[in-house]
């Protein structure tokens with residue numbers, strides 16, 4: 001081996017070793033607590049600063065500083081985070097998205113805190129713990145990985161750890177002290193973070209933003225190991241480290257050189273992009289925490305106050321006015337998060353990339369350096385930049401179609417880091433670039449006026465997206481994605497729309513920010529800022545435009561007025577606390593004021609109102625009135641499965657939904673074994689069978705939420721086997737869910753309107769009819785959150801009916817209903833069948849089936865084993881088919 005190859009390999013092993021340490025720490029924390037700790041890099045940075053403080057400022061010996069920091073401080077920090085941040089969240093229900101926001105909060109808090117304590121500048125005098133000897137570093141990594149791997153695999157603690165990760169609740173019931181396991185995981189994770197920070201600090205810039213980001217870039221190794229295999233993480237980390245060093249030897253000429261150099265210097269970022277965008281996902285269960293997107297009421301007069309406050313800077317001068325210029329621009333950027341995250345419910349950690357691209361494209365266009373386009377005046381350049389950046393929203397919009405929660409957070413973070421490293425940090429893209437203000441708006445005051453006008457336009461655009469049909473569909477998607485799809489909402493297109501609009505708004509804000517600063521400054525669009533902006537919008541009420549404007553004013557105002565880092569520290573603190581106060585600070589304030597008001601007037605709290613409703617049910621609350629008598633279709637007499645010739649009120653033939661030879665498998669297990677089924681119009685078809693018989697799988701195949709391995713689903717003679725759920729709804733096949741799928745932030749009427757707007761027939765009057773049919777007129781303006789189960793079942797059914805379906809699939813519609821409600825439901829369903837609708841009911845309640853169904857199919861082990869009228873089939877049920 002030549003000595004250059006050898007030296008480069010050693011250097012690569014050293015970098016890879018540090019990355020492996022991070023991977024080990026992230027995996028252990030994740031396995032102990034289910035949290036992907038976004039604050040890992042920030043903990044590394046804080047520990048590096050502490051060691052430097054002890055050694056350089058206070059003159060401690062290095063061994064003492066390192067021992068205190070790594071053996072005591074770092075684990076104590078981990079335990080404190082577990083005890084005071086993450087344990088309370090897991091006690092509150094362990095919402096994975098809540099923990100994601102909290103870990104981002106810890107990240108921002110530590111970064112802000114470090115900037116406050118140690119300043120924002122970079123230090124280059126961090127002491128060297130292990131002399132530049134990769135073998136020493138490598139030995140540390142391998143010993144740690146082997147030790148941790150053995151503990152997880154062979155010790156009782158390891159078994160407990162795995163049990164806690166698989167199901168915390170179950171592990172606790174089994175006698176495991178989950179808190180102790182989680183605390184140990186956090187302590188060890190923080191120790192590895194601290195070690196990484198202390199090892200890296202002498203060789204990279206030690207500053208509050210750079211080091212945490214550098215550490216988090218290597219999250220790819222943990223993702224590549226599926227947050228599980230420590231050996232895989234170590235091998236991947238070392239492999240990337242070595243490959244990255246070896247790439248520095250290649251020097252292609254021409255245009256490829258800068259690109260190769262960029263790849264060579266950022267191979268971990270490339271790995272992050274591959275891991276986040278191409279590899280199988282991690283943690284896909286979760287969406288945004290409900291508390292982050294709860295409906296936030298705007299206090300009366302708040303807009304007037306906001307308008308006055310935003311006009312105030314027109315009276316400022318000098319540096320105050322110069323600083324104020326950043327507020328409207330940042331406000332526009334944050335509005336983009338209101339659209340994507342607040343209304344659309346999509347986590348977007350890469351919004352800073354779009355803002356930066358907006359500024360960069362504006363600067364390139366205004367300088368005449370944009371390939372293929374002439375030099376443009378600044379305002380035109382800004383407009384064209386917005387148009388050019390908007391479709392780039394697909395970079396994060398596309399991954400969002402199939403990702404949620406943690407997987408989406410990683411994908412958007414990866415895109416943000418990728419754009420930052422491969423575009424903003426490259427001299428070929430940004431060198432010698434200046435950015436002027438539009439002619440006539442050069443002075444700060446004139447420019448501020450221009451910004452206010454564009455902010456007003458952005459506010460109008462945001463309000464337009466949040467109102468009406470699109471706004472309701474976005475909120476429905478945010479509240480319950482599967483429910484929205486079942487209501488007919490085109491979820492994939494809507495996600496793309498949210499991200500494209502968000503990218504356009506961010507580009508506008510970013511361009512304004514750049515013009516305000518009269519420069520394209522890549523640091524202003526750093527991925528860490530993307531995390532800070534996300535956290536700021538979430539804590540101030542993600543779906544609130546006023547919250548976004550408040551966040552912009554806070555971020556700019558606090559950092560200008562006080563020492564840098566105050567805003568980040570405050571936002572971080574609020575993000576850490578956001579899970580503790582459902583609905584965020586506004587909601588906490590509102591609840592507090594509501595409590596005060598309760599003392600003056602005898603209003604009941606929602607819980608009290610619920611209790612009263614249960615004790616004194618009013619007919620409107622618990623019982624749907626008998627539906628208006630509907631004229632049965634002419635051939636309704638033949639209601640036993642042979643009603644193929646039914647017509648709908650408009651005179652069209654009512655179609656039959658059919659399953660033909662359906663087979664479905666889960667990892668080799670046969671759940672459906674050649675099922676044939678007809679669901680004819682004007683008939684109530686019931687499916688019964690013991691647990692695990694395959695009823696739900698069949699239901700999902702018909703609804704489009706599971707694709708059969710073979711066989712066909714036919715509707716009106718058309719093969720719809722591979723059609724998406726929302727397409728089926730639009731064809732006329734509606735469904736309800738076993739676990740309620742309502743949109744809690746919408747009112748009852750809005751819930752039903754979503755169905756009317758997105759269903760087979762988009763008829764606003766259908767929403768009114770459905771509300772009346774289900775006895776919900778009195779609750780029209782009531783938010784769906786906090787309503788009793790029985791009422792919510794009616795809301796869900798009304799939403800399904802509002803799209804005028806021809807086939808209605810009902811998954812355990814009586815679950816959670818009392819006998820009065822079941823009777824009312826039976827009446828409604830019978831009336832619907834009498835009107836020609838085809839109904840399929842999967843139900844465990846045999847009394848309900850006996851009184852409701854026209855035809856009953858009994859399933860066992862993936863097959864239909866008996867069919868016929870209920871009296872005949874139910875009387876002959878054997879022990880095998882017992883439900």
Ligand SMILES: Nc1ncnc2c1ncn2[C@@H]1O[C@H](COP(=O)(O)OP(=O)(O)OP(=O)(O)O)[C@@H](O)[C@H]1O
Nearest residue numbers: 666667669671689690691692693694695696697698
């Ligand atoms: N996502 C899945 N992965 C693996 N196996 C599954 C999955 N979903 C269902 N199964 C298995 O397929 C079989 C059929 O399940 P299915 O839920 O369709 O039955 P079911 O009749 O609806 O039962 P239940 O009444 O309990 O809901 C069961 O053995 C179940 O364990």
